[in-house]
Amino acid sequence: MSEKFDVIVVGAGASGNAAAYTLAKSGLKVLQLERGETSGAKNVQGAILYADALERIIPDFREEAPLERHIIEQRMWVMDERSYVGSHFRSDDFNKPPYNRYTIIRAKFDKWFSDKVKEAGALVICETTVKTLLRDDAGKVIGVEVDRIDGKIYADLVILADGVNSTLARKAGFRPELDPxxxxxxxxxxxxxxxxxxxxxxxxxxxxxxxxxxxxxxxxxxxxxxxxxxxxxxxxxxxxxxxxxxxxxxxxxxxxxxxxxxxxxxxxxxxxxxxxxxxxxxxxEGGYHAIPQIYGDGWMIVGDSGMFVNAVHREGSNLAMTTGRIAAETAIELGRAGKAMSAANLALYRKRLDDSFVIKDLKKYKDLPELLDNNKQFLTTYPELLNRSAYAMLKVDGEDKRSKQKDIYRGFRAERSLFGLLGDAYKLWRAFR
Amino acid sequence: MSDKAVSIKVEDKLYQNRYLVDAERPHIQIKDEALCASCTTRQCTVCCPAGCYEGAADKVVLTTDGCLECGTCRVICTTHRNVEWEYPRGGYGIQFKFG
The missing domain is CATH 3.30.9.90 (D-Amino Acid Oxidase; Chain A, domain 2)
Known part of the structure; x- marks a missing residue:
């Protein structure tokens, strides 16, 4: 393949599809490469789709996308071995269209999204693994090499949407190995x-x-x-x-x-x-501090490859789609202004992410991963105490409620000192405020 | 959460999956078997969600056929960085039906 593209998008997940669709729709010559047998064959997610991020890319997606169920009830369970203490939030407000969140099955959903990318005019080639980035003498990314004969393909810009493991970004030195x-x-x-x-x-x-x-x-x-x-x-x-x-x-x-x-x-x-x-x-799940350099001469990183996941709120695919869209919009704008895909010009991508919910949210919780990592009582001691307390208060056994409360209080004090309890409350407040 | 429930074979789970195995071309390799022999943690034999790593007396045996391509083994091998990890050739490996 000796022809040259405006943009090559590596990967057909949420971020890659968002980028490829947006780019192709603007009339750019786009090649999207996917290593799976089909788009979606390598993708795994829970999966919840947040409508807003997709709506900004394909406003009428609800009419044709394969959606499973819209979510009307969210349950949070704090569990020990035999029980849970839960909060359930169910609202009829979530039952009025346009719905806000849906469950999806990624293989089905991604096939649909990929069809939209093709309809928009992008060339999508599956069963093709990108082996390495092609760079010129100055280090600028000028294309990719794939695992096929005559596998060198050139483009003005390469968007890395190749997922959390991003072998390409690691080998190119754009990103270090993932920290466990x-x-x-x-x-x-x-x-x-x-x-x-x-x-x-x-x-x-x-x-x-x-x-x-x-x-x-x-x-x-x-x-x-x-x-x-x-x-x-x-x-x-x-x-x-x-x-x-x-x-x-x-x-x-x-x-x-x-x-x-x-x-x-x-x-x-x-x-x-x-x-x-x-x-x-x-x-x-490293959050704000783990985000690598996400642009350079001839390249941008989007989605999981850029560590764009809000672990606290279980949000990822919406950040993926949003980073994919904003990267694409940045490239379109530079192209129209006749500007080069240089690091200096692509810095606009990072600036736009800084101004969006993506970076703002990740910044808000920047210290939470570390806090929970260093304070395991939030994950073990408290859930157990909570469940034991609920069981004690709800079990009718002839003991008066005030005595039960005293026992519960003693239970908390036995596991954590008073300063420990107050300190934990303060730490949580600091992390979430 | 009884111990009875724990006695699950990962093979029974992997059996439900669809793979296109690239015969004789494993996409993950152990760089130096000797390092595994002296490795005291061998976390790969515990952490791999597909049970691809099996500990033996003087080595760790890797079979990639059931690999879910998650990357765990590469990331956790922090002491020796002894895992050569690539994606399978295009079209091969796990093909998720649902994902």
Whole structure:
């Protein structure tokens, strides 16, 4: 392939598709390369789609995108081995179109998104792994080399949307190897159940959906969460923890998932389901401090490859789509102004991200990952105390409530000193404010 | 969360997945077997979500057929950086049906 493109986008995930679609729609000559058999074959997500980010790219996506259920109820469970203390938020406001969040199945959704990219005019080539970036003597990126015969392809700009592992950015020296403290490993399964069974089990109708986020002893003290999402006729269930924590444990990721599925509060929701796929994926959770250099002469980084995940709010695909879109818009604007894709000009991309929710949100929680990493009581001691307290207060056994409260207070004091309790409250307030 | 539930074989899970195995061309390799022999942690044998790494007396045996391409093994091998990790050739490896 000796022809030259305006832009090459490496990867067909959320960020790559957002970038390729936006670029192609503006009339630029775009090549998108994907290593999977089809676009989506290598992508893994929980998965929740946040409508806003996609709406800014394809305003009428709801009319044709394969969406599972719109979410009307969010459950947060703090768990110990046998119980959970939960907060459920369900609102009819989430049940009025246009809906805000949907569950999706990535392989189906990505196929649709990829069709939109092709419709917009981009050339999409699958089953092609990019081996390396091509650079000129001055170091400027001028194209890519793929694992095919005569595999050198040239472009004015290469957008790296190649995911959390980004072998390209690492080999090019744009980014260091991932720090185990900055990345979570999530494993998940999909279980198929009849639609009406899911709806009766979760107290929902038609296309309504429920998501459950779980924390506490289910992660064995590791920094992480479990999740369970309702799709149309299936349930996605999984658990993710920081790799640095996995490294200190003797439990395998699949054992952790099995234990979560066997929890007495979780097992009945999955009962009778047929498991049809087991997946694993890394999630960049280092936050603001872990974001690498995201642009240079002839290149930009978008999505997971740039560590754009808000771990606190479980947001990733929306940051991916937004960074993909803004990178594309920056390139379009520079192109129209006849400016070169140089580092100096592409700095506009970073500036625009700084002004967007992407960097603002990541900055807001910049110290939280470290806080939780250094204060494991939030993940083990408190969930257990909370569950023990709820059990004590709700169990009617002839003991008066004031005595029970005293016991609960003593329980907290036994695990944490008074200064410890106050300190923890202050630390959390500082991290979230 | 009983211990009974823990006795799961990862192979039973991987069996549900769809793979196009690039025969004789593993995309991940152990750089130096001797380093694994002396490695005291061998976290790869615990952390790999597909159970691709198996500890033996004088080495660690890697079988990439069930690999989920997550990258964990490369990231956690911090002591020796002994994992040569590439993506499979285009079109090969795990092909997620649902993702």
């Amino acid at each position: 403290k900055h990345v979570a490993l999530a494993v998940k399964e999909i279980h198929f159940l009849p639609k009406d069974v899911i709806e009766s089990r979760f107290n929902i109708q038609d296309e309504e959906g429920v998501v459950i986020e779980m924390m506490g002893k289910i992660t064995h003290g590791m920094m992480g969460t479990g999740f369970l999402y309702t799709n149309s006729d299936s349930i996605s269930v999984g658990v993710g923890c920081l790799l640095s924590d996995f490294m200190t444990q003797k439990i395998t990721p699949y054992q952790l998932l099995e234990q979560l599925k066997a929890h007495p509060s979780v097992a009945p929701m999955l009962e009778g389901g047929e498991m049809k796929e087991y997946a694993a994926h890394l999630i960049p």
